[in-house]
Amino acid sequence: DAGVTQSPTHLIKTRGQQVTLRCSPKSGHDTVSWYQQALGQGPQFIFQYYEEEERQRGNFPDRFSGHQFPNYSSELNVNALLLGDSALYLCASSLLGGGNTEAFFGQGTRLTVV
Amino acid sequence: DAKTTQPNSMESNEEEPVHLPCNHSTISGTDYIHWYRQLPSQGPEYVIHGLTSNVNNRMASLAIAEDRKSSTLILHRATLRDAAVYYCILRDQSAGGTSYGKLTFGQGTILTVHP
Numbered sequence: 001d002a003g004v005t006q007s008p009t010h011l012i013k014t015r016g017q018q019v020t021l022r023c024s025p026k027s028g029h030d031t032v033s034w035y036q037q038a039l040g041q042g043p044q045f046i047f048q049y050y051e052e053e054e055r056q057r058g059n060f061p062d063r064f065s066g067h068q069f070p071n072y073s074s075e076l077n078v079n080a081l082l083l084g085d086s087a088l089y090l091c092a093s094s095l096l097g098g099g100n101t102e103a104f105f106g107q108g109t110r111l112t113v114v
Numbered sequence: 115d116a117k118t119t120q121p122n123s124m125e126s127n128e129e130e131p132v133h134l135p136c137n138h139s140t141i142s143g144t145d146y147i148h149w150y151r152q153l154p155s156q157g158p159e160y161v162i163h164g165l166t167s168n169v170n171n172r173m174a175s176l177a178i179a180e181d182r183k184s185s186t187l188i189l190h191r192a193t194l195r196d197a198a199v200y201y202c203i204l205r206d207q208s209a210g211g212t213s214y215g216k217l218t219f220g221q222g223t224i225l226t227v228h229p
Contacts, residue, residue, distance in 0.1 A: 099206055105158045106157050
């Protein structure tokens with residue numbers, strides 16, 4: 001089992017550009033969540049997808065959008081990049097259910113905006 | 115979201131037990147207590163979770179207070195590889211019995227393990 005895989009691992013973009021990050025969930029998982037982790041901080045929830053729809057959203061602007069595909073993989077898109085968007089972006093997958101399920105995280109994509 | 119309170123940092127010696135505390139005085143009856151850890155330059159890793167009873171797995175033990183307002187993650191024999199940030203998180207069972215997976219991370223506890 002490959003676990004959660006994210007691509008790319010590192011990315012450098014210029015302010016104002018757009019970026020797409022990708023995530024393949026752990027085999028058998030149907031729910032994907034995205035998190036942003038600034039240096040020295042805990043991960044912050046961006047949004048979560050299930051059945052190709054956004055189900056929950058954190059306090060992030062509309063510049064952050066996502067998609068989930070029929071095979072459960074997911075993309076995170078960020079438009080009009082700001083310097084403050086530089087962070088580690090983490091994808092987590094889990095089974096839909098109550099609090100009695102664990103989430104599995106990928107290694108993350110390190111985004112640097114210059 | 116229910117909040118948790120953890121010490122900013124703790125230290126331990128290798129091969130000694132480590133007890134990482136977490137306070138969650140506003141926990142609701144439907145909240146599960148989850149622990150994750152994050153090693154340097156890696157994504158968070160699931161450690162253990164529980165609702166009311168103490169739980170054991172190959173990585174750690176989770177001791178939950180009878181009133182559920184606090185819990186303790188126990189690493190029975192710390193190794194250098196256990197040095198990480200440990201997060202205590204409450205995960206809600208509610209919303210019609212469906213949780214869509216949101217995890218609310220705090221600052222966590224930085225665990226340093228000395229050789």
